[in-house]
Amino acid sequence: QVQLVESGGGLVLAGGSLRLSCVVSGLTFTSRAMGWFRQGLRNERDFVAAISGGGRSTTYGDSVKGRFTISRDNAKNTVYLQMNNLKPEDTAVYYCAVSRYFYDYNDHDRYDIWGQGTQVTVSS
Numbered sequence: 001q002v003q004l005v006e007s008g009g010g011l012v013l014a015g016g017s018l019r020l021s022c023v024v025s026g027l028t029f030t031s032r033a034m035g036w037f038r039q040g041l042r043n044e045r046d047f048v049a050a051i052s053g054g055g056r057s058t059t060y061g062d063s064v065k066g067r068f069t070i071s072r073d074n075a076k077n078t079v080y081l082q083m084n085n086l087k088p089e090d091t092a093v094y095y096c097a098v099s100r101y102f103y104d105y106n107d108h109d110r111y112d113i114w115g116q117g118t119q120v121t122v123s124s
Contacts, residue, residue, distance in 0.1 A: 002026035002113050006096050009118030012086055016122070020081040022096030022115055030054065033099035034072060034079040035111055038092035038120075048094070049081060050104035059104045063089075086122045093117040 008020040020036070035050035049070035050059045058070050069082040079096060097111035 002098070004096050004098065004113065004115035006094070006115040006118040008081075009094060009120045011121045011123065014087055014122055014124050016086050017082070017084045018086065018120060019083070020094055020096075020118060020120075022079045024077045024079070024096075024098065027098065027113075029077040030074045031102060033101055033104045034070075035097045035099060035104070035106075035108075036070060036079075036081045036094060037097060037108055037111075038090075038094045039117075040089075040092035045095070045108055046092075047106040047108065050099070050106060051079065052104045053102040057104050059106050061106070083120070086120075088122045088124045091120060091122050093119050 003025045005023045030053050033052050036048040037045045039045045047061045051070045055072050067085045072079045095117045096115040098113040099111050
């Protein structure tokens with residue numbers, strides 16, 4: 001059974017930083033790209049970042065480029081999202097997801113296993 005366990009969310013002031021983690025078990029981690037998505041007040045699941053199975057390729061949503069960094073530690077079956085210079089509009093539930101593919105696509109339809117989500121709240 002595949003499990004994704006997310007952690008690291010919380011409340012932070014604008015300009016602050018948080019690091020999200022997602023530990024994956026029950027599958028061959030290195031063969032799958034990993035992604036982070038978020039769902040805010042608009043109730044749409046927006047793409048944040050993705051990383052290929054080998055970790056050499058990354059893709060970011062336009063609104064987070066230059067502020068967020070996705071990485072993975074394949075020895076620990078863990079993917080991270082380092083979020084710097086957070087803004088109130090980053091407030092959302094953040095979801096970790098496993099792709100069906102090796103490469104880092106930004107389309108949520110290419111991801112078939114999702115975590116439970118972790119709340120990130122940025123106050124001004």
